[in-house]
Amino acid sequence: xxxDDLLAALRDHLPARDILTAADDMQPFLKDWRHMFHxxxxxxxxPRSTADVQQIVRLCAQAGVAIVPQGGNTGLAGGATPxxxxxxxxxxxxxxxxxxxxxxxxxxxTAEAGVILDTLRAALxxxxxxxxxxxGASGSxxxxxxxxxxxxxxxxxxxGMAGRMVxxxxxxxxxxxxxxxxxxxHKDNSGLNWMQLFVGSEGSLGIITQAVMRIETLRPYSATxxxxxxxxxxxxxxxxxxxxxxxxxxxxxEIMSRDAIERVEKAFDLKCPVEKxxxxxxxxxxxxxxxxxxDFNAFMEGAFESGLLADGAIAANQSQRQAFxxxxxxxxxxxxxxxxxxxxxxxxxxxxxxxxxxxxxxVLADVARQTGAVLNPHVFGHIGDGNLHYxxxxxxxxAAGAINRAVHDLVIACxxxxxxxxxxxxxxxxxxxxxxxxxxxxxxxxxxxxxxxDTILNPGKLIRGARP
Ligand code: FAD
Ligand code: MLT
Ligand code: ZN
Numbered sequence: 001x002x003x004d005d006l007l008a009a010l011r012d013h014l015p016a017r018d019i020l021t022a023a024d025d026m027q028p029f030l031k032d033w034r035h036m037f038h039x040x041x042x043x044x045x046x047p048r049s050t051a052d053v054q055q056i057v058r059l060c061a062q063a064g065v066a067i068v069p070q071g072g073n074t075g076l077a078g079g080a081t082p083x084x085x086x087x088x089x090x091x092x093x094x095x096x097x098x099x100x101x102x103x104x105x106x107x108x109x110t111a112e113a114g115v116i117l118d119t120l121r122a123a124l125x126x127x128x129x130x131x132x133x134x135x136g137a138s139g140s141x142x143x144x145x146x147x148x149x150x151x152x153x154x155x156x157x158x159x160g161m162a163g164r165m166v167x168x169x170x171x172x173x174x175x176x177x178x179x180x181x182x183x184x185x186h187k188d189n190s191g192l193n194w195m196q197l198f199v200g201s202e203g204s205l206g207i208i209t210q211a212v213m214r215i216e217t218l219r220p221y222s223a224t225x226x227x228x229x230x231x232x233x234x235x236x237x238x239x240x241x242x243x244x245x246x247x248x249x250x251x252x253x254e255i256m257s258r259d260a261i262e263r264v265e266k267a268f269d270l271k272c273p274v275e276k277x278x279x280x281x282x283x284x285x286x287x288x289x290x291x292x293x294x295d296f297n298a299f300m301e302g303a304f305e306s307g308l309l310a311d312g313a314i315a316a317n318q319s320q321r322q323a324f325x326x327x328x329x330x331x332x333x334x335x336x337x338x339x340x341x342x343x344x345x346x347x348x349x350x351x352x353x354x355x356x357x358x359x360x361x362x363v364l365a366d367v368a369r370q371t372g373a374v375l376n377p378h379v380f381g382h383i384g385d386g387n388l389h390y391x392x393x394x395x396x397x398x399a400a401g402a403i404n405r406a407v408h409d410l411v412i413a414c415x416x417x418x419x420x421x422x423x424x425x426x427x428x429x430x431x432x433x434x435x436x437x438x439x440x441x442x443x444x445x446x447x448x449x450x451x452x453x454d455t456i457l458n459p460g461k462l463i464r465g466a467r468p
Pocket of ligand 3: 153381382389421
């Protein structure tokens with residue numbers, strides 16, 4: 001089947017408005033959020049149902065044309081951007097965005113893959129329920145993309161990664177068949193836990209069309225503090241106290257370097273309300289109990305007395321709370337506006353974070369010496385998960401590879417992972433193949449070969465596979 005035959009067949013099955021071929025219409029789907037990756041495509045297909053997705057997949061498989069699944073296109077690893085060949089079909093799930101059912105008693109929500117996280121959480125909040133996933137791109141990221149990347153964010157220390165909340169999944173496989181288990185059982189050991197195979201699979205094993213997620217009772221009370229600390233060690237000390245003192249009410253514990261916050265202040269004309277020190281921590285607790293505020297204030301009093309804090313402020317109301325979070329959630333955009341940056345999404349055991357940061361300074365000084373590049377760290381992250389965005393602003397594009405390799409080597413030496421939450425996509429593929437255990441890579445290749453023998457689904461991302 002030629003490309004023209006495929007387009008004609010797609011147009012036979014879907015209305016013309018659901019198949020985009022004009023350059024201007026396709027353009028937003030062909031580059032990633034950071035504008036780091038640019039691709040081309042035969043068309044962008046916008047299915048409205050699982051049956052549409054099956055039809056598109058069958059036709060592409062017949063034509064031997066690759067499919068690049070896409071949700072909100074906010075991923076940070078280039079996973080949703082097609083290659084430059086112009087032979088792929090981008091399959092956007094954005095029109096499959098229905099919330100199918102909310103079960104307040106069974107604590108589940110069933111939704112199509114294209115539903116946007118903020119929309120889903122707002123619908124749940126109206127019923128005093130919540131899906132505790134929170135990060136800066138929540139106004140665009142979709143449920144399918146979140147599961148396909150196994151997204152993390154600020155609430156992981158309490159609720160785990162997105163994949164931990166999956167109770168049901170519907171997936172279209174590379175041959176167009178569908179596996180659909182959407183009853184949302186909390187307990188089901190009648191077979192392999194196959195759904196987890198698709199969590200974090202970045203569109204390379206199947207296309208997620210619907211999911212059932214475990215939800216929880218909305219926690220209407222929250223308490224939030226923005227704190228300045230002189231060292232990463234002090235921040236870890238405070239985190240230990242918070243785990244003991246706040247327990248499972250601790251919802252977020254985010255760390256931000258002074259330099260990074262100063263870039264946010266400059267880029268968005270914002271003012272950090274505390275006297276800054278080397279690090280800032282944004283700490284939040286949430287609860288269904290009205291007593292949270294008293295307990296949180298008592299905890300903060302003890303923290304100030306401990307001498308760990310240089311300065312701090314507790315949000316007095318929702319608008320102050322939002323202002324604290326605005327500083328945190330503007331870090332990625334401020335970084336993008338500050339010039340070229342080399343991104344890292346690393347994790348190390350929490351106990352080794354201060355060690356990693358100290359050794360990181362020496363590693364960066366070495367790379368700067370060897371490459372002649374000027375390096376300015378823009379570091380922040382989710383300290384409770386050992387996950388740092390150890391991002392480096394760099395004036396020389398050619399130094400990026402050396403920076404990546406040096407940082408990743410240190411991560412491995414510290415017993416860590418080179419991608420904690422953003423995934424591999426195309427951005428980290430070569431580094432993963434350089435550093436991951438060979439047995440894991442071989443297993444992944446075997447799974448890919450079994451599920452997608454013709455490498456139709458998202459080639460060149462996550463798993464190399466073989467393109468026949
Ligand atoms: P896309 O970007 O469209 O796709 C991501 C990957 O999933 C691609 O490989 C794509 O092929 C695949 N995919 C998408 N939909 C499907 C589907 N239905 N079936 C199969 N495969 C699919 N991530 C975090 O983990 N934590 C953070 O704190 C965080 N903060 C962020 C802040 C900002 C400002 C931005 C821009 C991004 C952030 N991210 C964060 C990145 C995050 O991974 C994505 O935002 C989100 O998980 C991806 O959802 P999406 O719908 O945009 O997916
Ligand atoms: C975050 O924690 O804000 C993100 O994962 C985004 C980033 O790394 O820039
Ligand atoms: Zn993050």
